[in-house]
Amino acid sequence: MSAIRVSGKDRNADQNADRNADLRAAVRGRRIEAVVIGASAGGVEALVALLPALPEDFALPVFCILHLPGDRESRLAELFDDRLPLPVREAADKESIEPGTVYFAGSGYHLSVEKDRTFSLSCEPPIHFARPAIDVLMESAADAYGPCRRPRRHPADRRQPRRGRRHGPDPRVRRLHGGAGPRGCPGPDHAAPRHRRLPTQSDFAPAAHLYPVAHVGDE
């Protein structure tokens, strides 16, 4: 599993081209089995930009989870069902995961992926006030699908110091990679002098890729 972070801010075309190359490098040689998208409440907009770009014959299951306030019923599956060429459903307990289907995590329960490729719900306490929590879904998906094949690292990458070492990488992101993710990939502001700025979230998540929303849909 590979962590890709999407930001709302668009950047110039050159950087986007770089990022596309990074993304392609990150997924090359990997057998991708599912896509997990986690977002905060503002992420609906990002999903509106992102999901309709999926082609009708998209072969992977897509799991979407948003940290929405409160325990209100989520209507996201209904909202997107009309907008996408793919079937969209709220993930149900013990349901088998179908390829080419977009699933949303319902409200009030944590959503996990099981090793037999089914969903399970649980009422464990909220994590950082969120239930469903992105961490739970991502960790369980990473665990169920396992690490994908390790891509060959470029020798130059090996010499590059790891990002965020002083603070230590975010253990959650490390778990997503199962130790097999690409390291040393450029962070969000790799052109800027690193030592002068405050650490951003990507410093804590050295292996994540950061992409502007508008651009991910084009890929």
Added chain:
Amino acid sequence: MDADAGADLKNHVTRPPSDIDIELRMLMEAVYLKYNYDFRDYTGASQKRRVLTALRAMELDTVSALQARVMHDPAAFAQLLQFLTIPVTEMFRDPDYYAAIRKQVVPFLKTYPSLNVWVAGCSTGEEVYSLAILLKEEGLLERTQMYATDINPESLDAARRGVMPLDRMRLYTENYQKAGGTRAFSDYYTAAYGGALFDRALVENVTFADHSLATDTVFAETHFISCRNVMIYFNRRLQNRVLGLFHESLCHRGFLGLGSKESIDFSTYAERFEPLDKRMRLFRKVGT
């Protein structure tokens, strides 16, 4: 992105189990053989999270170390049990569920001269007290025998005591009102020392008992079973077993209530319960 990414999705290769998965299975086997608590058919992801939480709390490095500790120290098992079971609940959780019981189940229950109600997986008793209040207001409590069962003795003790944290009362009062409560919620409890002690009369006819849905059998004929957010922790095999128990226990056309996101669609019992209120997860037994 990757054209053939999903090509072999259907026939995915099952990977060899990781070390921790092997350890987890051995732990559950040990717990079953030694203490007769059967967690072997619980869903993997949630169980793994809880064992890892227990590891941190008990300051152990590996699941194997936890297994060794649990094997030789019953107190350590009692501690682990608190992590393996999930006492996260509230009174009148999902008020609409209770409103639906009041409206759609109670009229049928009123036709019986005496009632058996089973709260399966009652945890720390929130659901038991909620149902007791509802039955009292509907004039049914006196002729009802309630069975409240759970596998966690500490939870059962808490349920018997009937003391809820006082800071939860605001939420519970709100839930109670939304659920169609007809009185002042504070009539049912006495507040003191940061706790709310619920009226003992509510649970006079309640039998709190240790009963495992994974290993025990049916103990009574019942008219209504409420089992909310318990079966989500079970795999399909164990879900089927439990639905079998409920089907056997329920009287002709008896009622079953589940948690708001639970489904029997993927079980072998899908045809043997008919929905009374699909959204509220209220079902009736079909057949014998």
